[in-house]
Amino acid sequence: MGQLHAIEIRGFAFVPAQITIAPGDTVVFTNRDSAPHTATSESGLFDSGRLGNNQSVRLSFSARGSYPYLCAFHPRMRGMITVA
Ligand SMILES: [Cu+2]
Numbered sequence: 632m633g634q635l636h637a638i639e640i641r642g643f644a645f646v647p648a649q650i651t652i653a654p655g656d657t658v659v660f661t662n663r664d665s666a667p668h669t670a671t672s673e674s675g676l677f678d679s680g681r682l683g684n685n686q687s688v689r690l691s692f693s694a695r696g697s698y699p700y701l702c703a704f705h706p707r708m709r710g711m712i713t714v715a
Contacts, residue, residue: 633652633656634656634657635656635657635659635689636657637659638650638658638659638710639661640660640663640664640670640702640708641663641664642664643666645670645709645710649710649711649713651713652713652715654695655691655692655693656692656714658689659689660689661685662684662685668681668702669704670690670700671700671702672699674698677698692714696713696714697713697714698711698713700712
């Protein structure tokens, strides 16, 4: 089961950019920009794929650790999910 945590993508940023969740929790990424974005793991562990305006994707995390990610289209957009 686990909890749901929302991360919005807006203004070419992940909001919030850093989040700590528990094992088994799910993160919902929603793109509020008109430009497409992704949430792509730096180490290849997950990839939202292309998110258009108002599209969402759910990603679940089971293993503890730190998961840095970025937008594949705009690599200066960065975020961090910590599973603790
Ligand atoms: Cu982007």
